[in-house]
Amino acid sequence: MVKALVLVGIGAKHGNDVFNEVKRKREVKMSMMIYGEYDAAFIIDVPGVAEIQDFVRAVRKTEGITTTVTMIEME
Numbered sequence: 001m002v003k004a005l006v007l008v009g010i011g012a013k014h015g016n017d018v019f020n021e022v023k024r025k026r027e028v029k030m031s032m033m034i035y036g037e038y039d040a041a042f043i044i045d046v047p048g049v050a051e052i053q054d055f056v057r058a059v060r061k062t063e064g065i066t067t068t069v070t071m072i073e074m075e
Helices: 015-023 049-060
Strands: 002-010 028-033 040-046 065-072
Touching: 002 015, 002 049, 015 028, 015 040, 040 049, 049 065
Parallel strands: none
Antiparallel strands: 002 040, 002 065, 028 040
């Protein structure tokens, strides 16, 4: 399994609705709203790097998501 931290920017009008939609995805193991450059952080656990790409692509299609940054755990 591969873990990754996905930081997400959320538009001001969307806030909690977008956060709750993303945190319900099966890949998400931990989620939090945060202060700073990004609005939310999600730790995901997936079988491989291809699934990280799939997750991030799906998140980016979510209305209200303005930006994402993904960091993959080192082995």
